[in-house]
Amino acid sequence: MDKNAPSRHARALNEGEISEKRTSSPKLKLESYIALQVKKRRMSLDLKIADVAKIAHLSQGMVSKIENAQVSTSLDTLNRLCDAIGLSISQLFADYDRPEGGAQLTKAGQGMEVVRRGTEKGHTYQLLSYNRGEKQVYEPFLIAMDDASEVFPTFSHPGHEFIHLLEGRLQYRHGNHLYEMSPGDSLSFNSDIPHGPEVLEEVPIKLLSVIIHDSGDK
């Protein structure tokens, strides 16, 4: 092992031209493209590098390197990373050779299952559409909870949120207020304030949640 050779990091920087350089090139270098997609996706899910690393059984350093285009990661690692952030390999590369834009149809039950902070409480999240462009304007989720789910009333994130209860009954907390919700009820609120299901009164519960990012520039 030649420890005096130029570091691989330096090589990656020289060869790789990280994220911000993309405007000058119609097609990103693959490592940079992966880095952008993974980082954007992780941040949209409000997950930390440590969270993703833990779920993917990788080190934080490795996830950081991937997000900074410092490695051409193996397929196995990339697959684990994609699993952790709720992307398939094909979805990850969907835009690599294709211009952005176009409508997006998600068939019933075909939403992407993703990992969010409530996942560890037994909540399942299906992302019903995802942004292909630079700006993350909104994120629609189909959230399901059952007997095994725990309450999770302390979630907060920037922006606004709209929820619509499709099935089941629950008490939903927003700050100091509790809202009794039945099928067909809707609730909208500032999501900076801690919020989440306080009491699951009748399971299974299904609710539609749309997170609206204020600036849309995430």
Added chain:
DNA sequence: TTCATGAACCTGTTTAACTC
């Protein structure tokens, strides 16, 4: 204190040179 990053190091794989 938390989070992201970089340096140092470890380990498995690949490549090239060598021997038979």
Added chain:
DNA sequence: GAGTTAAACAGGTTCATGAA
């Protein structure tokens, strides 16, 4: 040509560090 071996390469982990 096949097998062996050492060097180089590349993916990965651990840990220290700096910024917020």
